[in-house]
Amino acid sequence: MSSPSRRRTEALSRERIVDAAVALLDEAGEGGLTFRALSQALATGPGAIYHHVANKEELLAAATDAVVAGTLAGEPEGSPRDNVRALALGLFDAIDEHPWVAGGLTASSWQATSPRIFERVGRQVRDLGVPQDRWFTVTSVLMQYILGAAAQNAANARILGPDVDRDEFLGAVSTTWEELDADEYSFTRTVADQMRSHDDREQFLEGIDLVLAGIGTTVPGTGTT
Amino acid sequence: MSSPSRRRTEALSRERIVDAAVALLDEAGEGGLTFRALSQALATGPGAIYHHVANKEELLAAATDAVVAGTLAGEPEGSPRDNVRALALGLFDAIDEHPWVAGGLTASSWQATSPRIFERVGRQVRDLGVPQDRWFTVTSVLMQYILGAAAQNAANARILGPDVDRDEFLGAVSTTWEELDADEYSFTRTVADQMRSHDDREQFLEGIDLVLAGIGTTVPGTGTT
DNA sequence: ACCTGAACACCGTTCAAGT
């Protein structure tokens, strides 16, 4: 606006590229992120992108980091338990909304994004009263459950797609389970109706509570209260 | 041997293709599975594979299933807790040895492989004395932790590669953590030395025990004994 | 029915050439 020379297109920048990548990933999924599609969205050539980003892997990592960083904004204000739940649910919802983030996280684990999450979770573990020599392990386990469960949920969401009805899908899976071999899959058949009526978000929170309860048993005084 | 007509090459079959795919994936990683490389290993043309396998996704799912089915062979004979630990460790080791299995599992979740694992885990959950109306949730949570933690471990193994020294790598990550911003990463800095000396397998088992302890709190009588 | 392998429509990435 102020300078007429950049009236038509903003100069290319890492930030603009990452934003466009996020938009593309949201629209078309992990397979939709292409240097050709991206350069078209940015009205430039495929080669131009390499001036701001080393390669596709780094671009996916940057897009993932942008989404995760957004969910971690703001200081937590509740009890450690409530903060863990809020943190976990924030990540769960972000990965549910942007399923490609799950793949981005496992692809770039020990990079920038994971320490960000680790720090947030770890502070709550510390405030939970976990003894210091168990901080690393407990934080790792909690983070593994959060990201693992969210990733598996995202995988299901990807199969579903945005146009398939969820109830219909769960019903179909449930029916498949009921028709499994009676001897080989006796347990799975028994819980087929529980799977039909379950809620992913609720189940995720129950999982968090279960892990927290497990932590509580090693920290007498921070139990299920 | 018996019939001279198949002296040179065994006829192509789904089983031979899947076996060759597993070998290729083990050698060259997820990116190494190529219809050209695969057809070369099988001394045939790329098009021939499509007579036995629908596409690459199905092939990866079949390869994943082959590996997982192998780890689930044999009936468990110990206490439910021991069986869960053995089951979890078997999957952890298999995914550690074949890191591409992690990707294959999230790609083909509600297909053949997941019910197989679910059933095995679920039977132990049942034998643990968990009330029936919680079977689905508890089994799902346990399975999510097992696969999630194993997948994240595999991601690290992939970064490491077979030629990088593990201690050196952990030392480097630990040093990076120690040099993080003191305010923003106070927790992470504190546990940097714990991360340097940790053992992945041991930490995984501690996670299993923690989840089991959490389950125990909801099943009085199946506690930490 | 099964296999062949060229061909199609894509990829990520590079690099001479331009501004």
Add this chain to the structure above:
DNA sequence: ACCTGAACACCGTTCAAGT
């Protein structure tokens, strides 16, 4: 310094043609 876009070396998948 940044951008262009053709070119390279790949992909998964298809399909006429063979046996």
